[in-house]
Amino acid sequence: MITMRRLDASEARLIIEGARRQAQASGVPMCIAVTDDSGSLLAFERMDGGKIHSIAVAQDKAFTAASARRPTDELAALAQPGQPLFGINVAVSGRFCVVGGGLPVIVEGQVVGGIGVSSGTPAQDLECAAAGLAAFHGAQTAVA
Amino acid sequence: MITMRRLDASEARLIIEGARRQAQASGVPMCIAVTDDSGSLLAFERMDGGKIHSIAVAQDKAFTAASARRPTDELAALAQPGQPLFGINVAVSGRFCVVGGGLPVIVEGQVVGGIGVSSGTPAQDLECAAAGLAAFHGAQTAVA
């Protein structure tokens, strides 16, 4: 048997709230998705003005970051022409997303979930995803 | 031009919270989805213990209720063998869901969104969806 840890629902909300606050500060409404370690959706929010295609893209970024265990912007670099993962972006029925804005959620070296943000530029999306993670890790520190 | 009204993100959260409170009271963890009038996802939450297939089913119930503008349990009756909508449940790549637990969100006679709940029995799911609606309409009344 393998013993795994994964985000719970309250932690998922905390991550979404952190990302939302950053999006509000930036003035760019976002779609924000949080998955567990298997890439299965835990929580989602489309802010007023979030884009329709971003409903799927945010989820795909979160899935990809949780599964590949790395930021999706790193995958972007690896999927460029001539690079080792060129062409990977259509995998898993196109759910494998190599656009920046997805981050794994890592606790004590283990992936316990993923966050994906979409509707802005990839840099803006990534900034919100990082703010979601910061809210989560800040709350963990406060508890400890 | 058509002017539409639809749920905003804070209203979607309110609906999810109402459904969650009922699920907690019933002791049945749920997947809860809220869509806008187009059936596009606004908010989602998988409670601790919500089922994996219910991630999709909750969204499909909300989509169907918003689009068909009626409770999914009414559609269940119409989709039985010999009834007028028999076979409809495979429509839209199977997203048209005729299992109880989906309700349209209606304001002044106009559908502004949908809620779908899944992981319990259809009766339990419907009870939570109704509680989500009640939280929304209660808040509307309190404001007015």
Place this chain on the structure above:
Amino acid sequence: MITMRRLDASEARLIIEGARRQAQASGVPMCIAVTDDSGSLLAFERMDGGKIHSIAVAQDKAFTAASARRPTDELAALAQPGQPLFGINVAVSGRFCVVGGGLPVIVEGQVVGGIGVSSGTPAQDLECAAAGLAAFHGAQTAVA
């Protein structure tokens, strides 16, 4: 954080071997799939003579049993015309399978995976799935 347990790869093999032995004893070659608690594939085997469509069906039965946390033949009863889950069988892009032959793998009351078998009659499929579970639980007892 939620702490989960799930099948490991050696346990998945054990389950497949148990199901295969029953299939050989019955003379009906099978497709056999084992998933983790999230319904994600751990192991699969198509025996010589296993059917092509059963490659998907076995996986779908295992996914469904793990996610719904009950045997797929119980779901079959609930999905009949006039029953509460009528129409559910097209959910999750048709992956929600209500044909007998899928069983959850349960350890100390917690679902840690699923097994799905397909290529025979649902009764034959179920018999093999049960044999897979028996091999797993027998090995657990031997260790304990």
Place this chain on the structure above:
Amino acid sequence: MITMRRLDASEARLIIEGARRQAQASGVPMCIAVTDDSGSLLAFERMDGGKIHSIAVAQDKAFTAASARRPTDELAALAQPGQPLFGINVAVSGRFCVVGGGLPVIVEGQVVGGIGVSSGTPAQDLECAAAGLAAFHGAQTAVA
């Protein structure tokens, strides 16, 4: 009439075991898939720590190698911008995989199956796929 030869279930297991041993030696847990000459799945194993998206990618690599009758890393070269197969990676609903780690299984000049490995770098994946083939051909030689 055409008489085809294809891998049997015991050979598929042999190939998976060979790939698994290499993965264990390298310390990189893998998803390993073996298909027949039609690209239909024969056997699959996700090692403890194998990635979720790799469940699909390993199968797609095996499918592609069996069907295209060449290593997927050769296809990667041909699918680069300006090359003859540019764009092919979206074919078959994205199942046509041009990332290294897929190899055809060839016996006396005839493709009898495919192996696909995923979770490491494409170079690591390919090394494991080759080890799977070596186990198969070694066993064939031992028999002869």
